[in-house]
Amino acid sequence: MAGHRSPITCHVLDSSCGKPGSNVPVKLEMLNTAANNSWASVAYGLTDSDGRVGTLLDPSYQLAAGIYRMTFQTAEYWASKGVTGYFYPYVQIIFEVAAGAEKQHYHIPLLLSPYSYTTYRGS
Numbered sequence: 001m002a003g004h005r006s007p008i009t010c011h012v013l014d015s016s017c018g019k020p021g022s023n024v025p026v027k028l029e030m031l032n033t034a035a036n037n038s039w040a041s042v043a044y045g046l047t048d049s050d051g052r053v054g055t056l057l058d059p060s061y062q063l064a065a066g067i068y069r070m071t072f073q074t075a076e077y078w079a080s081k082g083v084t085g086y087f088y089p090y091v092q093i094i095f096e097v098a099a100g101a102e103k104q105h106y107h108i109p110l111l112l113s114p115y116s117y118t119t120y121r122g123s
Helices: 074-080
Strands: 008-014 025-032 038-046 066-072 091-097 106-113 116-119
Touching: 008 066, 066 106, 091 106, 091 116
Parallel strands: 008 106
Antiparallel strands: 025 038, 025 066, 066 091, 106 116
16 A cells, blocks of 8 residues: 555644645655755645645655655745734644654644644654
C-alpha cells in the first residue's frame, strides 16, 4: 500500500468552522546539514476540497533519513476566508524521518483556528 501513495501526506481541518482547510499552500523542505543547516526544497502542494494533499511526492519517491519541515501558508488561507484577525501567518511543523524508517508513511495533520493550532503524527 505504501508504494501507491505519496510517502508524505497532510491534512488541514479548520476547527473554527468544522470544515476542511481547502486551498492552503504547503511547502516541504529537508534540512541540509552539509550546507550550513540550510533548508532544501522538496515539494509544493495545495490542499484540495477535503483539506488534503495526497500527491505531495510521487509514490516512487524514496525518503531519506533526516529532518523535514512542512510549512502551511495560513495567512493566504485566512485571507481567502475574509478573516483579518489571526495570530499565525504560517505554521511550520518540523519532524524527523529516522534512519531505518525511510519506507514508512508520514501523515501530517494540522488542526487550525485563527488563534491556535495542533498537530500529531497521523496514519
